[in-house]
Amino acid sequence: MVESIGQDESVWSNEWNQLTPESEIRMWDFYGLRQWITKFTPRFGKVIEAGCGLGRYVFYLSEMGIDIEGLDFSRPTIDFLNAWKVKNNFNSVFKEGNILNLDYGNNSLSGYISLGVMEHFIEGPGKALKEAYRVLRPGGIAIITTPSVSFNIFLQRITKLIKNTAKIILLNKIQEDKFYQYWYRPGKLKKFVEASGLKISRCCSADILYAFCEMGNYSEKYIKEGTFGYKFSNKYESTFMNFTGSQSVTISIKTAENMYCFLCGNTGAGLASLKVYDVPVCSECAKKKQASYYLKNKKVKYSSPYIINSPVRSESKCNCEFCNKEYITDELFEDYGFGKNVCKDCLKIPEVNFELSNEYVKPVWRKRANV
Numbered sequence: 214m215v216e217s218i219g220q221d222e223s224v225w226s227n228e229w230n231q232l233t234p235e236s237e238i239r240m241w242d243f244y245g246l247r248q249w250i251t252k253f254t255p256r257f258g259k260v261i262e263a264g265c266g267l268g269r270y271v272f273y274l275s276e277m278g279i280d281i282e283g284l285d286f287s288r289p290t291i292d293f294l295n296a297w298k299v300k301n302n303f304n305s306v307f308k309e310g311n312i313l314n315l316d317y318g319n320n321s322l323s324g325y326i327s328l329g330v331m332e333h334f335i336e337g338p339g340k341a342l343k344e345a346y347r348v349l350r351p352g353g354i355a356i357i358t359t360p361s362v363s364f365n366i367f368l369q370r371i372t373k374l375i376k377n378t379a380k381i382i383l384l385n386k387i388q389e390d391k392f393y394q395y396w397y398r399p400g401k402l403k404k405f406v407e408a409s410g411l412k413i414s415r416c417c418s419a420d421i422l423y424a425f426c427e428m429g430n431y432s433e434k435y436i437k438e439g440t441f442g443y444k445f446s447n448k449y450e451s452t453f454m455n456f457t458g459s460q461s462v463t464i465s466i467k468t469a470e471n472m473y474c475f476l477c478g479n480t481g482a483g484l485a486s487l488k489v490y491d492v493p494v495c496s497e498c499a500k501k502k503q504a505s506y507y508l509k510n511k512k513v514k515y516s517s518p519y520i521i522n523s524p525v526r527s528e529s530k531c532n533c534e535f536c537n538k539e540y541i542t543d544e545l546f547e548d549y550g551f552g553k554n555v556c557k558d559c560l561k562i563p564e565v566n567f568e569l570s571n572e573y574v575k576p577v578w579r580k581r582a583n584v
Contacts, residue, residue, distance in 0.1 A: 217392040219333030226287045229267050232581075234297055237269040239525060241550055241577040245420040245450075246358055246462060248515050250326065251570035252506070253415075253464050253492070254279060255354050256563040257478025258323025263312040263345070264330035268294050268305065275305045276546055278561030281324075282306040284315075301545075312341050317348040323473060325355045329460075331405070332359040332394040342409035352472025352482055352493040355411055355465045359397045363424035363459040366396055399461040411465035414491045415513070422446035422519060422578065423459040432580060433521050443519065451514040464491065476503050476567075503564065506571040515576040516552050522579055535559040551575055 218224050241247070254260060254274055265271050265283030267290065274281045285291055286309065294307040310316055312330065325345045331338035338359075345355050360366075377387050397405070403416045425442030429435040435442040449455060466472075466487065474482040475492035482493030489499075490507045498504055505511075526547040532539055533556035540556040542548055549560060552575040559565045 217335040219335060219393045220286075222287055225266075225285075226289045229287065229290045229293075232267055234267045234269065234272065234294070235545065236582040237267045238272060238545060240579045240581045242519070243423075243426070243578055243581050244328075244460070245422055245576065245578075246328070246460060247550065247576070248513055248570075248574045249358075249419065249462055249464070250274075250328075250356060251277070251566070251574060252513060253354055253356055254281075254326065255323040255475060255478075256566070258350065258353075258473065259321070260324030260326065261315075261317070261322060261348075262326040262328070263315070263341075264327060265307065266290070268307060270326065270328070271305050271307070272298075272303060273546065273550075275303070276543075276549065276557070276560060277566045278563070281326075282308060284308050284310040284312065286311055313344060315344050315348050319347055320350040320353075322348045323350060323353050323478070325349055325353065327355070327357045329358060329360065331357060331402075332397060335392045338405050339408060342405060342411070346409045346411055346467060349411075349467040350473060351467055351469035351480075352475065353467045354475065354492065355406070355467075356462070357402065357406055357465065358419075358460050358462045359402055360394060361418050361459060361461040362396045362398055363418075363421075363427070364457045365424040365427045365459070397461050399456075399463070402461045402463055406463050406465050410467070412468045412487070413463055413465050414487070415462070415464040417462060418456045418458040418460065419450070419462050420460040421450050421455060421458045424457065426578075427459065433578070436519070436578065437521055443521070447518045451512045466493065474498050475507065476501060476563075503567045506567060516573045517575055519576045519578050523577055533559055535562075535565055548575075550577065 260279055260281040262271055262283050265285050268283045271281050271283035288309050291307050291309045298305050331341055399416050399418055403413050407413055422436055425435040471480055472482040472493040473480055474495035476494055476498035481495040486494045491509055492507050494504050528544055529542050530539055531542055531554045534554045536559050538556055551569045552573040
């Protein structure tokens with residue numbers, strides 16, 4: 214039997230011990246799915262990130278006024294995060310927990326986020342996805358991502374096959390690798406998600422830039438402005454060519470005859486709304502501008518080309534483009550990753566962050582930094 218280290222708590226505790234919440238937040242779009250996460254994370258009801266690591270999205274989405282809790286099975290990581298948040302004046306919630314047996318009631322959550330977690334179960338993600346279905350309320354949204362077979366991973370596999378074939382010919386022993394993770398293509402991930410009972414709303418590959426980043430040993434070597442990788446990634450990320458990307462992403466819904474509306478948080482969204490929108494929308498909210506953001510097959514995209522390795526923005530005075538109030542930019546979150554000036558108060562208004570998340574997500578790539 215292959216030894217599995219993908220769900221070894223000590224492996225992950227050691228991994229997170231070499232990083233910090235600050236470095237994870239400031240790398241911004243090193244993993245490039247923020248346009249999906251900000252767009253589809255529910256603004257009403259409780260959301261969890263199952264397998265939150267150092268909590269960069271929990272901290273970030275909390276800043277947007279979203280009621281989110283981070284869950285991880287690494288007790289040292291959770292203890293560290295709860296100490297760090299107090300030291301840095303954050304109110305985010307972090308809990309130790311097992312995503313195969315969540316400590317949440319049936320139909321209790323509006324959102325379930327899992328970013329690069331499901332692929333680490335050697336037995337497959339079925340049980341974890343069934344648990345996600347259980348805890349989501351009618352109309353609840355699941356954002357599930359896993360690594361995909363990018364062009365770079367495909368090339369690595371071909372190279373490994375050639376090397377192993379040569380070893381067999383030379384009668385050399387092939388060493389069996391320890392199991393760490395699977396790479397699920399979108400179609401494979403979709404089948405797993407649908408088997409749990411969730412209805413797929415969106416399913417595709419994404420994050421072409423990261424595949425070029427991998428080729429450069431996680432550096433900016435092949436993604437600097439002007440390089441082929443940079444041009445290709447920016448041009449084709451939101452097109453059919455994103456099948457070459459490094460991640461698979463699914464947006465799915467727990468359906469029912471009467472669901473919670475994504476845009477107002479009230480019940481009254483029917484199944485018919487899912488023929489028009491990617492999320493449940495009630496008849497009253499269908500009249501709002503925000504509903505147009507969620508029409509089926511509307512492109513999910515960044516608002517501008519990637520900014521590569523920009524210096525960290527220092528605190529500065531700005532005028533909010535929503536309330537015109539003067540404010541100081543955030544020391545840690547800078548401009549909150551948007552291409553429009555917004556103060557902390559306006560950022561928490563759902564109508565404002567719906568607009569920001571659909572029209573002004575500004576991609577910034579910074580190299581992931583170790584402690």
